Amino acid sequence: VLAVCWRAECCQFKIFLDLNPRWASVNRGVLICDECCSVHRSLGRHSSQVRHLTHTPWPPTQLQMVQTLYSNGANSIWEHSLLDPASVMSGKRKANPQDKLHPNKSEFIKAKYQMLAFVHRMPCREDDSSATKDLSKQLHSSVRTGNLETCLRLLSLGAQANFFHPEKGNTPLHVAAKAGQVSQAELLTVYGADPGALDSNGKTPIDYAREAGQHDLADRLVEIQYELTDRLAFYLCGRKPDHKNGQHFIVPQMADSSLDLSELAKAAKKKLQSLSNHLFEELAMDVYDEVDRRETDAVWLATQNHSTLVTETTVVPFLPVNPEYSSTRNQGRQKLARFNAHEFATLVIDILSDAKRRQQGSSIASPKDNVELILKSVPVRHCSDSQDNDQPDYDSVASDEDTDQEVPSSKGDRTKSLDSDLSDSPVTMQEYMEVKHALSASEAKIQQLMKANNNLSDELRLMQKKLQSLQSENTSLRRQVTTNIYQIPSGSDYPDPSSPSALKRRQSARASRPMSMYETGSGLKPYLPKGETPYPEEGIPTLQPFPPHVSKTFLSLGNRSRCLAVILVIISLCRRGRLRSSGWLGEGSSIPELDDLEMESDPTLPSTEDVIRKTEQITKNIQELLRAAQENKHESFIPCSERIHVAVTEMAALFPKKPRSETVRGSLRLLTSSAYRLQNECRKALPSDGCQGPDMQLVTQQVIQCAYDIAKAAKQLVTITTKENTN
Structure with a gap:
């Protein structure tokens, strides 16, 4: 596959064969040269997921998916409007081969892949959600075929890879797995499809693949399901779990794990464990992106001609800003670059350990998983360690007031290397007393909450009684008003209500407006003539106590x-x-x-x-x-x-x-x-x-x-x- 001369994006600039494409953008389905790769990497993984064709390990089915997309003209999806002859008249054009990388080519690449400026646009509708639903239904139908470029086009227009079809009761990935469409499954998962999603019968795409006899596809979907933790483990020890034999996690240990943890390190570890699943997932995804940045940096530095190209296209010093994230999270993602190799390895180990604990419901790591030993002299796999740690060159990001959810919440881990499992060490008297005090405080808090709950119950009952009293008072006032209309004392300035003129005025005024529920107590009963039975007590609605x-x-x-x-x-x-x-x-x-x-x-x-x-x-x-x-x-x-x-x-x-x-x-x-x-x-x-x-x-x-x-x-x-x- 790699021996074939593929025409990449840089070849659109008519670059000669000495700059053959050596990189690929996985989610865009195009091949790129070294020069364009530097710009792609600066866009961030949310815009372009960059991988080297030879120096990065590829799943064979994913590489085949990228090759198929490129061979079938995936690039035309991202340059749709430029292929229109009218674009020449409007001034739209590609960058020329003679143009400089900065700003000409870089601005074109950003407009093409980050802003999606040349993608085909659907006719404007008032209801965007309806349009997205229609595109997602088309995607659901298309993944059963091998037409990858059609599905990529639908995804570029906004179709949702995790769309749950209300009539079919499943997602596009279920359909692709049942049909044995391996490349479609790879494309959907690149765009975020969940291999563990359940259909209306409680089955996952993995179950669909096994039932259809697609065992290789089922094994690949299991790998994709554990892609995050597998990538983190591979970054530290160069090995991945053996999912076929039931091993889904590798949690390495640091060589100095026998050292006592500092108070700051313990607090950081507890804070990591106390995060909600949602916040923990965000932190794990940010660390995954940082691992990708560091590994790609290492490949980049090892493959460049340092005498010429690196002077203009340097490494990416920290994770680019993702506009879909808050400024606090973006700042936290950038601060991950300040962790040296040892500190970052410690953070990765803690995330792996806690991911396993949350998945399996146990905080004890088995000896079988802790088979890899990370030495204290972890090799530096990025250049950010040489930067000035006191004043890093961050992007300009506005600061949020809420700092409690800042992403690098475990940066206290950098003080010392931590053991990935605290349960292996003996329990000290101090730790026992801390747990005892914490339990006592929790019990006191529970009693306090129960007391407050009882007080609120009493308050609610009093409020209900007060409300019933007010309703009764309101009813009495309405009865009194109804009576006074026909029993005005002598000498009153009011006219005689029994007179024809007064009766006519009352009927006219009453007919000009609808009856109010506040006026009658039920909203259904009109005024009663004198002598008729007033409102019965049972007709008055009352507020019943809650069950x-x-x-x-x-x-x-x-x-x-x-x-x-x-x-x-x-x-x-x-x-x-x-x-x-x-x-x-x-x-x-x-x-x-x-x-x-x-x-x-x-x-x-x-x-x-x-x-x-x-x-x-x-x-x-x-x-x-x-x-x-x-x-x-x-x-x-x-x-x-x-x-x-x-x-x-x-x-x-x-x-x-x-x-x-x-x-x-x-x-x-x-x-x-x-x-x-x-x-x-x-x-x-x-x-x-x-x-x-x-x-x-x-x-x-x-x-x-x-x-x-x-x-x-x-x-x-x-x-x-x-x-x-x-x-």
């Missing part, structure tokens, strides 16, 4: 959920402001929130009835959302949030675009922004493909907070319009 299996979950949501319930009741009581404005309540009656509100009169504000009617819709949907949170029905979050957003939009449309009052403007801003945030938080309740599930307790707390803000804003708008209409 035992719900109480603990609901209590964990915090005080916002309980405050929200109170706000919903207060909104209903704002109806009294309308009653007072009609003279139905005595002058001594007062609503403090209305009395304290100072605002300029604004005749453009909507009527109180319209605002309350829209508020009813909002609060009804918020109550449904709260019930879903109490019952852990997280799949109902998104439908509830969409209904709340529609109700909020309708309520905001009642108000003028630019209200006079700053109070109104602030309440509207809080209402609409909280509804938007609620939708975003509810979307987090759905697990993403290939990622760890969300922290549902945190998501639920944020959802409750957003619902609280929406109810608060709605209450403010009801209060404002009631005050305005009263004045």
Whole structure:
């Protein structure tokens, strides 16, 4: 394969045979020369995964995949628009062979592979997710064939390698494995397809391959599944585990592992072990990228003509910035280059050890795995050790405030070489006392949490009683109002309600608006004529105590959920402001929130009835959302949030675009922004493909907070319009 004269990207610049391509970009399916390789490496592995054709060990099937892509014109995918004759008229062109590497050729390569400036673009759609889904379905169908370039084109347009087909119940990698398409499986895994993904029947692509008799493909998928830890182990000891015989991990040991660990090293190791699976995976991926950078640097320095080429195309001193990562993570990735060979080897060993512990659920490394001994004089495999460690030349990256999740969280490991397994050493009295104190502190914390939980339970019961009392009071006031309408004392300034004119006015006013749920207690019963039976007590809705299996979950949501319930009741009581404005309540009656509100009169504000009617819709949907949170029905979050957003939009449309009052403007801003945030938080309740599930307790707390803000804003708008209409 390598003896064949392949035309590489550099050959597009018409470079002669003395610069034949010796490198390949695995994920782009092209071959490149030394000169272009330096630019590809500076893009980062997220843009171009560079490997040497002869000095780097290749899986044969992966090398065959790259050869097939190149032979079938994969380069035309990345230069699609340049092949259009119209591109000459628009000024688009390739770099000329006479152009300098910097800036001409380097800018062209960056535009081509990093910015994807010349890739075919699909017609613009309003729904990008629908377009991505269509492309992913096409990919799902195409991988059963041997047409690699079609699948690469779909992936370049945004098709998802881990797409789960809702009708078929599996992923593209399942289909490729069943069809025995080895090259398609290699391409999909290069773009992130998971060999351990489960189909609707709980089977993995490895199972599909074995059932189809594709045992070599199944063994290759197992290797890909352990690619990260295999690469780290090979970097240290030059060996890979024997997966066919059930050995999946090699955890080397340092030669000085018998030395006592420093306190800083112990703390670093504990911090590494305490990371969540998601953060640990991010750290492991960053270390994997650093291993790739160091190994490629070593090959680069060993194969260059140092008298000419290296002067212009030097090594990559640290990992390039990945725009998809946070600035904190990018800074941590760059700091990995400051680790010397011994420090970096220690970090790699700790990651291998903890990866095995997390996979197998055991912290004890078996003697069979610790067969490799890493000497203290680990060879320097990169040039970054010679740099000034006090002031490295980092990329300009903005700093985040949150430094708790900084990637090199185990950099304390560099103080001493660490044993990959602490359990082999005898337990000292000091360690025993530390564990004992930690257990005592944990027990005290548990008791404290249980006490707080009981207090919250008592508080919730009191709040429920208060809410029932307020509902009863509200019902009594409505009955009193209904009675006073027909029993006005003599000498009153009000006209006789039995007079035809007064009755006609009441019926006309009542017919001009819908009945409010706050007005009747149920939203279904109209005003009753004098002499009819008032509302029965059982018609008044009451808040029932939460079931035992719900109480603990609901209590964990915090005080916002309980405050929200109170706000919903207060909104209903704002109806009294309308009653007072009609003279139905005595002058001594007062609503403090209305009395304290100072605002300029604004005749453009909507009527109180319209605002309350829209508020009813909002609060009804918020109550449904709260019930879903109490019952852990997280799949109902998104439908509830969409209904709340529609109700909020309708309520905001009642108000003028630019209200006079700053109070109104602030309440509207809080209402609409909280509804938007609620939708975003509810979307987090759905697990993403290939990622760890969300922290549902945190998501639920944020959802409750957003619902609280929406109810608060709605209450403010009801209060404002009631005050305005009263004045």
